[in-house]
Amino acid sequence: MMFKKKTIEQKVLKCLEKAIEETIFKKFIEQRLLVIKEDSAEINLRLPFYAPKWLASxxxxxxxxxxxxxxxPAVWNVSYKVPTFEHKKVAKTNPNINNIIAVSSGKGGVGKSTVSVNLAISLAKNGAKVGLLDADIYGPSLPTMIGKKQTKSTSADGKxxxxxxxxxIVGNSIGFLIDDKDAMVWRGPMASKALQQVLNETDWPELxxxxxxMPPGTGDIQLTMSQNVPVTSAIIVTTPQDVALIDAQKGVIMFNKVDVHVAGLIENMSVYSCVKCGHQEAIFGTGGxxxxxxxxNLPYLGELPLHIRYREDTDAGMPTVAKGDLPELxxxxxxxxxxxxxxxxKDLQPTIEQIKITELK
Structure with missing residues (x-):
């Protein structure tokens, strides 16, 4: 029995398959995002995510x-198109926003806002177009954290x-609409309505x-986001200590009940680094x-250190990732x-329309 000799293209694909995670490689092939041109030694790749270190590796x-x-030597032609991922509940309302990711925690004090701001800026530094919405109606922190505490919202069209x-990045918050000394004494439905207005009545660019x-807990704002907003996925932030893990567990269960995909879990304040001697210690425990x-059965997205600079930088309106002077942070x-x-x-499927857009010719 005679076997066909493998073409160079097939061998190249086999080489790439060994270096790319199985699910991702299969999607690249199914969605026609990876095309080999044997004659010119070209690899054409339309990446559906921005990941410079992943690509370099x-x-x-x-x-x-x-x-x-x-x-x-191979010639890599890499372009990018982040798809709109399918979600199960609410129809997409703003064509400019591809995906909405809720960063949540079961309790306060785990550094969720610091994580949200630095994560948003990191996604942008990697190449993505990113917006940030402060959903904490009662205690908005975004204006302070990005250095726009004295800035007030404006409207170009009055609408x-x-x-x-x-x-x-671009962002919005109720904090840009009210005086920072005002206390928001609102019942839950009023706060939920205010959140939807800030989200839906902002002229978001293409994102x-x-x-x-998100605010801490599992209350009205969380239910509004999960039931009335087309949330693509949620990320849970916790710290290693038992009380935080118990509350984070409640957050996971809540999103599961309202049928919102959970992208994974982040352990913040994982290891403390002494600013004087560099000694590291897991003061809140480890492995939780x-x-x-x-x-x-969730992806463990990673650990973030506990360091005074994160707090100092956001208090000063220059988040640590934006400042960029300490690679270890x-x-x-x-x-x-x-x-x-x-x-x-890896976890979600692009919409049918988006797959057509991202096909390589």
Whole structure:
């Protein structure tokens, strides 16, 4: 029995398959995002996520093998198109927003807002178009954290609010509409209505991701977001100690009940780094976030250190990732942003229309 000899194209695909996670590679092929041009030694890849380190690692791992197959160094032609991922509940209302990601926690004090701001800026630094919505109606922190505390919302047409630009992202918050000394004494339905107005009455530009910094807990705002807003996915932030893990578990259960996809779990304040000697210590315990992720069969998106600079930088309106002077504090967020973007693509299906758009010719 005679077997057909494998073409160079087939061998190149086999080489790439070994270096790319199985589910992701299959989707690349099914959605025609990966095309090999044998004659010109070209690899055309339309990436559905921004992940510079992932891409650099892929190119490095395969460089020698591809050169052997092509008889010359491979030429990578990489373009990007983040798809709109299908979700199960609410119809998409704003064509400019591809995906809405809710960053949530079961309790306060876990650094969720700091994570939200730095994650949004990290996604943007990796290349994505990113917006940030402050969903904490009672205690908005976004204006302070991005250095726009004295800025008030304006409207170009008298109908839609112009989002505030800072550090490569755009954002909006009830804090841009009220005096920071005012107390929001509103019942739950009023707060929920205010949130929907800030979300729906903002003139958002084209966004790959809108990160929503949720208030702590599992109350009215969370139900409004899950039932009335087309949330693509949720991310749970916790810390290693038992009380935080118990509340994070409630958050996971809540999103499961309202049928919102959970992209994974982040363990914040995982290890404390002494600013004087550099000694590291897990003062809140260790391994709790990973165990919780395993319990619910969720991706463990990573650990973020506990460091005074995160607090100082956001208090000063210059988030640590935007400041960028300490790689040991910035790199975990850039890695986290890649994991979030990759896992969304891995877990969820793009809409049919979006697949057609992203096909390579």
């Amino acid at each position: 892929l190119q490095q791992q395969t460089a020698d093998s591809l050169q052997t197959l092509f008889k010359q 839609l609010l112009t989002p505030i630009s800072a550090h490569g 790959d991701y809108l990160i929503v910094d 976030g990973r165990k919780l992720a395993e319990q619910f 910035v790199d975990p967020y850039l890695h986290l942003a890649e994991q979030v973007a990759i896992n969304l693509y």
